[in-house]
Amino acid sequence: MSAETLANDNRIPNAGDDIHQLQTINSTGNAVTLRDSVEVALKNYFAQLDGAPVTDVYQLVLSEVEAPLLEQVMKYTRNNQTKASTMLGLNRGTLRKKLKQYGLL
Template sequence: MTHSNAAEQQDRQEGGLKRAVEGAVREFMETLDGEDTSDFYNLVLSEVEEPLLRVVLEYCSNNQSRAAELLGLNRGTLRKKLRQHNLL
């Protein structure tokens, strides 16, 4: 795959992820039915982080070093996050 093809593929993948997240956030906002919420930013991040970690671990066959590299985290940070989400 050439560099330009790889860049185009990454743009398509990121666009799809952005659309999926946007749709999920809009759907959640509709369930609020006009009620206020606080700390919505942290709520969304915590809801996204657990499945992200789980799927990446599956993709990496539970190899934490490989998963940490793929995520751009150091292994210690990954392990801390895995403990926070009871994924160890």
Template sequence: MNLTNIETNAVAEATSTATTAANDDISKAKTLRDSVAIAINNYLATLDGQDVCDVYNMVLSEVEAPLLEEVMRYTRNNQTRASQMLGLNRGTLRKKLKQYDLL
């Protein structure tokens, strides 16, 4: 699909507006659950009726990667502490870290 400059600018503007609105909404969220609900709602709103599939795995990967990254930062890359914090087996944690190129 080739876009003209006008169409490209329109898409960029719409994305920027949606991102700003999403960030404003998320900053008002009181809990992590609220933040996730707002982010998913904003994502679905940008679809504009388009069909998508595998949303579940997309959301998991979008949430799991930063979760692992931040927990590893918090534990100063101590995999044993991180796996305990996350309630994961250390081997499972290593597998996930490799999956997201964090190891």
């Protein structure tokens, strides 16, 4: 896809679109995907457990990712819940429930 085509492309990005892959820059200046960041965080978390029992890891990770995701999408859409729910692929009612859950509404 050319740069001009990308500039005129108004579709909502799909998870599989490489051009839209979620990235951050680490302390060494290298691009790191969100997936890589989660993987590193989980490896560190498990290493610190030192064999201690743990439960609800799924919910822990989900809440750590979901809250900032919702916050940033709401900022991006200027708190337009209809646009945000479309971007997220959620029903507007589900979005409102999640916003309340994380104290964002």
